[in-house]
Amino acid sequence: MTLDGRTVVITGASSGLGAEAVRLLGERGATVHAVGRDAERTRRVGGRHAYTVDFARLDDVRRLATELRARLDHIDVLAANAGAVVPRGVTADGIDAVFQVNAIGPWLLTTLLADRLRGGRVLATNSRSHRGAVIGDVPALAEGRPPLPGHRAYARAKLAAGILLREFGRRHPDVDVGDFHAGILATDFGRYLGERTGRAAKTAARPFLGSPADGAACLVALAERDTPLAGGHHTRARPARGAEQLYSPDLGRDLWPPT
Numbered sequence: 001m002t003l004d005g006r007t008v009v010i011t012g013a014s015s016g017l018g019a020e021a022v023r024l025l026g027e028r029g030a031t032v033h034a035v036g037r038d039a040e041r042t043r044r045v046g047g048r049h050a051y052t053v054d055f056a057r058l059d060d061v062r063r064l065a066t067e068l069r070a071r072l073d074h075i076d077v078l079a080a081n082a083g084a085v086v087p088r089g090v091t092a093d094g095i096d097a098v099f100q101v102n103a104i105g106p107w108l109l110t111t112l113l114a115d116r117l118r119g120g121r122v123l124a125t126n127s128r129s130h131r132g133a134v135i136g137d138v139p140a141l142a143e144g145r146p147p148l149p150g151h152r153a154y155a156r157a158k159l160a161a162g163i164l165l166r167e168f169g170r171r172h173p174d175v176d177v178g179d180f181h182a183g184i185l186a187t188d189f190g191r192y193l194g195e196r197t198g199r200a201a202k203t204a205a206r207p208f209l210g211s212p213a214d215g216a217a218c219l220v221a222l223a224e225r226d227t228p229l230a231g232g233h234h235t236r237a238r239p240a241r242g243a244e245q246l247y248s249p250d251l252g253r254d255l256w257p258p259t
């Protein structure tokens, strides 16, 4: 589909892949509603179509959904791009922080926008790391159990996010869904590992990393794809096989939070 004249909402728009994608989507003629966590940085990217949210607070996700619903009758593409390796902890909602920021918060936003997305598409930025994760005890996930080191907990949360995305697609067949791994990118992503570790790792790896613009180009290619993504996973913009659990309707049903 051509993006010219389309309405796109993108989260994680304040930096990295998301900020580049806002620019590219705008060049394609889309009206881009940019969602970030920091008001000032997001306004610099999104101009008058800037919104804030902290996925670590479900009341804030509900507030954002209300704001978007009041302004938008229809959303052609929701790019669920925000994600982070956040420090271990429990949110004010009593949920493991990594799981909430990467899976439950984005799931809640998508669900609250379901009617606006009819005939549209949800495209999520996943991570190849999800393929190394396994989900066992579903109720334990919200408690962050079994405990894992930061990046493995993030990978598990990304797997859960992908499962919930596909379950959303089953429950809302009028919305096309899919996700992608954009490559390892030279964004500020490593900052969550701690300033020194993140900076050192990034500097060492930079020559081998893709640019935020490379990642954004994949997002745009999938956002404007003419054929349905149909629950597919992609590496960059090419179809790829995700973890087996990603496609499990049983896990989708079990993971679906009570509403």
Ligand SMILES: NC(=O)c1ccc[n+]([C@@H]2O[C@H](COP(=O)([O-])OP(=O)(O)OC[C@H]3O[C@@H](n4cnc5c(N)ncnc54)[C@H](OP(=O)(O)O)[C@@H]3O)[C@@H](O)[C@H]2O)c1
Pocket: 011, 012, 013, 014, 015, 016, 017, 018, 036, 037, 038, 053, 054, 055, 056, 081, 082, 083, 084, 101, 125, 126, 127, 128, 181, 182, 183, 184, 185, 186, 187, 188, 189, 190
């Ligand atoms: N970089 C990589 O190599 C890589 C690899 C695989 C997957 N990814 C995925 O790609 C996506 C984009 O990441 P990036 O590389 O562009 O990194 P980034 O520059 O760190 O961008 C992450 C975005 O998510 C936002 N965010 C983080 N925590 C949030 C929260 N609690 N509430 C609301 N927004 C929050 C950030 O807001 P702030 O600016 O306020 O922090 C930022 O806008 C993420 O989903 C990430 O998991 C990245």
